[in-house]
Amino acid sequence: MTSLQVAEKSEKSLTETLVVVVLVASLMASFIFYFFKQQEQLTHAGFETLAQVFSARINGIRAQWFMDQKPNYIIIESSNIQPDGSRMIKVPMNKKGWIEPENELLVCQQIWQFVMEAPLLYMKQPIGAVLVEHKNEVVQYCQYSLPSGEYFIYYQSIGKVSEVKMAY
Incomplete structure (x- = not known):
């Protein structure tokens, strides 16, 4: 060459x-x-799926409560190892069969932990968990929201999970 x-x-x-x-x-x-x-759009679709999973797990826990003949506590198997070394979680229930944490502090965070067994995070974004009480109304509910303004509501007294909505 x-x-x-x-x-x-x-x-x-x-x-x-x-x-x-x-x-x-x-x-x-x-x-x-x-x-x-x-x-x-991806965030919205994923958060909707998260709300559906939350609702399904709430209903699964209530079904377990019915099958166990309506006890004050149900024992569910966890995917995580607990501090005592077991894989079982003792979940406090109310008389209607919905999760009702004993400690009144951070109620919504405790419900999330019992149901999802995961931190309040979604795609590295924190999920805000707020217990909303109106002075004139007896009903209180948990609102789980993203910084983007998307949120869903869990009504503790009836076990209903709302659709995902936008705050603004």
Whole structure:
């Protein structure tokens, strides 16, 4: 090979490499653009699924309460090892068959822990858990919300979980 042929070959290689790099960069940029464009919809769909899982687990715990002949506590198997080394959780229930933590502090957080056995996080975003009580109404409920304003409500007295809504 002459030095002219070697120079032409290296120019072709450099050009081909440059074209490939530009093509890959543009594909990555378009993927990132569309991902961030759709992120809000993905978050909403995932949070709706989380609310449905929460509701299903609430109903599963209540079904266990019925099968165990309506005790004050039910024992459920946990996916996590407990501080005492077992895999069993003792869940306090009210007379209607819904979870009712004994400690009145952080009620909604305790309910979340009994039901989901996971931290109050969704896609690295904190989930706010607030017990809402109106002075004129007897009914209190837990509101679980994301920083984006999406939330769902769990009515403790009837075991109902609302659909996901937007606060603003």
